[in-house]
Amino acid sequence: MSVTSLEFQAASAESAPEQAIEGRSQWQLTWRRLLHDKIAIASIVVILVMVILAITAPLFASLYHHAPDQAFTNTGTTSTGAPVGPGTHGFLLGTDYIGRDLFIRILYGARISLFVGIVTTAIATVAGVSVGLVAGYFGGWVDTVLARFIDTVLAFPFIVLALALAAIFSPSLTIVLGVISFFSWAGISRIVRGQTLSLKEKEYIEAARSLGAGPWRIMFIDILPNLLGPVLVLATLYIPTAVIFEATLSFLGIGIPEPTPSWGSILAEAQNYYTVAWWYVVFPSIALLVTTLAFNLLGDGIRDAMDPRTERIFAAGSQRRRRRSARAAVPAVAGGPSPEFPDPPRQPMPPAP
């Protein structure tokens, strides 16, 4: 989308130099720098491929005539009942323990993972930004109440709540979305609050107040645009966390209920079969790893692109050194997601059978 808009802009600037005196926004500059970051571009490509695969999953299902929850007891399992390996009987990545097509199930799992990752991050971002803005801008008792609430949420053991909820309600997509959103907004909120506290002391906020602008207008028109940078980076980094969160819940059996495939539940099933069917563990793990890595690297790339100073300072060093130093320098610059970032739930390793 943006490549064409840049081209369009370049073209219009050439054709009408007098008319097109338009300032380049921070976003255009950031995008331009991002385009020079090979790792970020690769991450975008990987994410796009994942998204396209997820969207076109039914297409693949009909192409192979393999529904995601269709068990092929004859062709999909060996005579002893074990899964068949990649490439046999038209199963691209092999089958699972009851003879379902693993490739199709991973594609459908991508739908769940990406959907959960993006939707929960969207909910958490909207909620986190709103709460953070209100707490930071109004201050006083409003801030005290909201800040303590944020602390409480951040201190809450999420697995305990997830297990409790799963015990009360039967596992469902709604519960998963709710639990992940609930544990994600607080980190964003805390950073937004901190930034708002410093931004509201700026002279242009006083200028807005002297014009008679109300608190909501100031929060969303004057302060919010200055927060979008760090929030975008944070959100990009929250997506993989949410993806892993969902996989964790599904792995524990309190996530997406059967028979809907999810990377977490596939891995949970696979833990009994990995000695006889390596593909059963490896391919869903790779899908999970590649997706989360791509989002993380993209988030890093956006962070670097937002703050060109780190790039300039370390341009002389090797690519790796630059990246490491940039990451170390970030907390002061972008609001520093790392200290406030809740420990991402670890990807559970299948225990020995």
Next chain:
Amino acid sequence: MSDMPPRGAAAAMPPEAAMEDDVLVRVDKLVKHFPVRGGGLIRRTVGQVQAVDGVSLVIRRGQTLGLVGETGCGKSTLARCIAGLIPVTSGTVTFEGRNITNLSRGAMRPFRREIQMIFQDPYGSLNPRRRVGAIIGDPFAVHKTASGAKRKKAVQELMERVGLNPEHFNRFPAEFSGGQRQRIGVARALALRPKLIICDEPVSALDVSIQAQVLNLLSDLQSDFGLSYLFIAHDLEVVRHVSNDVTVMYLGRVAESGPKDQVYETARHPYTAALLSAAPAADPDAAAERRRIILTGDVPSPINPPDGCRFHPRCPKAQELCGQQEPVLEVKAGDPATHQTACHFPVEAGESLARVAGRERR
């Protein structure tokens, strides 16, 4: 809400109170204290920063009142109190005869259109993430007076009026120089056709050649739109250039006020005299002849100001009385009725404080 200024205060008011039609803003015994809280668990108030302590002044229609004083003397706090940006501890601000002290946001709203501000820092006062057109269009958006194409047209007219290229409305503040940014601030302040513009050190962040351009722009706008200015600065020459009247503040109080020429030519307060003697002269002959009054010591803390006259610990003419009794802002013998000084022992004509100071130091 009374439409009349409180009668009881009339006695303390400056003599020009008679010309009531002429008065746009009257500030009466304005006090602004900021509480200082302790660091303990219970944050009790341990003191007050007496930023503004009983200031009275008058801004007349179509005229400029210059407000001078050292950093930290309460100039900017006073400006923000008049603009209704911070609550006032006590005292009143009257705009066109109506009391606007500590109004709620809704009640203050109509007055926001009449009182606008230009800020000191042309970098800090413009939102870096918003386009200039949006910044200048903000007043129209907030007061819902124009939208869409009409707003854009109004914004471009304003930009042209303050000497900016109207084609640049899509640019970001970072793409302008300091002087251009200050013009953006002027355009924003001008948008709603206010009656009063409070200029809080509008040129002190600009270099000298740009200062002159912005000052000329401000004076053109004043004659075109009949604006009144409260012009805050610490550059005495700038204040002299733009003002009709001058008020000198020291540590939250008015030291001296009067018509520009009166104050500059015949300063009666020792502090004013010291300030004027410290201003560099552009003429080298004059500079060689000039005799500075060197003040000793620092400005005392506004948390714990000296008793009596606040200037007395640094004053070359201070006597015992100065530390005991607070001088009243009044017309001194031989001065016109508009020239008031708060001093027990005002400087007499021909008296040189530089010599007095020298004797004190010995």
